[in-house]
Amino acid sequence: MHWRAVSRLASGDESEDPNGTGMNASLEKLISLASAPLSEDTPRLIGQVHELTGAIGTQLLELLWARNGFYAFESALHVLPATNSPKVIGLARWNSAESWRSDYGEMAHGCLFFGEDLVGGQFCVFNDAAYKFDPETGEKTLLGETIGQWADVILRDHRGQTLWPLGHEWQAKHGNLPPGKRLAPKTPFVLGGEYSIDNLYVADAEELMRFYANVAVQLHDLPEGARVTLRTVD
Helix, strand or coil, rough: HHHHHHHHHHHCCCCCCCCCCCCHHHHHHHHHCCCCCCCCCCCCCCCHHHHHHHHHHHHHHHHHHHHCCECCCCCCCCECCCCCCCCCCCCHHHHHHCHHHHHHHHHHHHHHHHECCCCCCEEEEEEEEEEECCCCCCCCEEEEECCHHHHHHHCHHHHHCCCCCHHHHHHHHHHCCCCEEEECCCCHHHHCCCCCCCHHHEEEHHHHHHHHHHHHHHHHCCCCCCCCCCCEEE
């Protein structure tokens, strides 16, 4: 009954809270390490968001029922809530055609972006599985066939997957990273920029993704050594 309830919620219908279905242990552990929810609204995956989640939409929705958007590992991991609010970007806006994703063209086609690491590396659902989307190249790396497997990868390698050590070092020197912000490289990593706090500054998350898209589009199918023109993030 519970899984049918989650399915109805995924399509936008009213139903009961799906908690109690036997949540994956890795998801439970990740939630135990997370911040308070970023939204108190009832999570629903509707429209394009529902379509892009595919077969594992119920698993993502179960995670959001348990914690509707959150930060973890000193804000190095950011999972978006299901819906927008005046102060918080939700899945609908983050994945809309008017947002940064359209700047990537076909590289972002079929992806539902639901979270990000310290520097804007995106976690997404693609082809009914969970992937890491490199924002500087548009390349995708499979992390798991389920959201539970994705959570397991995050927990086993949170240092590498979220860049928590770099975030910890930067915040120890500069203070807490504000909500809605990510750390951006002064020199893109793909162009030789170092993973060091001296190469990082605070940027609006959405503007950072537009900057990355500018890099990714220019690099796409370019021969080695070709010239790239960078657009500055305000």
